[in-house]
Amino acid sequence: MIEASELMQKLSLAEQAPETSVLMTDEEKDLARIAKHREWLKNIRHEVPSPAKHYNVGVYIRYYNQTKHGNYIDYHTAQYTDTLALCPNWNFVGFYIDEGAVAPNMESAKEWSRLLQDCMDGKVNLIITQKVSNVSRKDYEIAFVARMLAALDNPVGIYFVSEDIFTLASYYQNDLRDTGFFPDENWKILPDDDSEVKLLSEESQRSE
Secondary structure: OHHHHHHHHHHHHHHHHHOOOOOOOOHHHHHHHHHHHHHHHHHHHOOOOOOOOEEEEEEEEEEOOOOOOOOHHHHHHHHHHHHOOOOOOEEEEEEEEEEEEOOOHHHHHHHHHHHHHHHHHHOOOEEEEEHHHHHOOOOOHHHHHHHHHOOOOOOOEEEOOOOOOOOOOOOHHHHHHHHHHHOOOOOOOOHHHHHHHHHHHHHHHHHH
């Protein structure tokens, strides 16, 4: 079996110089990308939600039983319940469970939508879920939701267990509250309503 380091090297060559036609099977490419991602995870800082802090916790699960456990959902929820019991300052709000092998569009996931609403209503300020792909396979959707939740008056964080990523970690704060949405240069705020009406009136007169 090819070593992970060799696979990553082949993938890097294939990405940098496609014309060299480095031969890799789809399976090798997938394994190489996973190995590359794991190496990246080792090199970033990690910060988990503090057990000392008071959180209202909602656990999100995407349920699809393909394991040896006939009562997989009971087994899975028991794991979370046992872990949360070790954090007496955390108030467990409940489980939010959607079914399906892969995440649909967020708006189609009823329990995820209910969880977001509970966050907006101040009932939950920490979401725990197993992995990013439970929620969405679109990275920009995850980034948008993480920023939206972090910007609430009572900020809400998401902790992805498998990736060991906590969206309210100190080193994410600048990114989550980034104000650089608009161009830095040659951009001005639109006028107030009265001025805007005047401008529209002037434009209308010019077009007549």
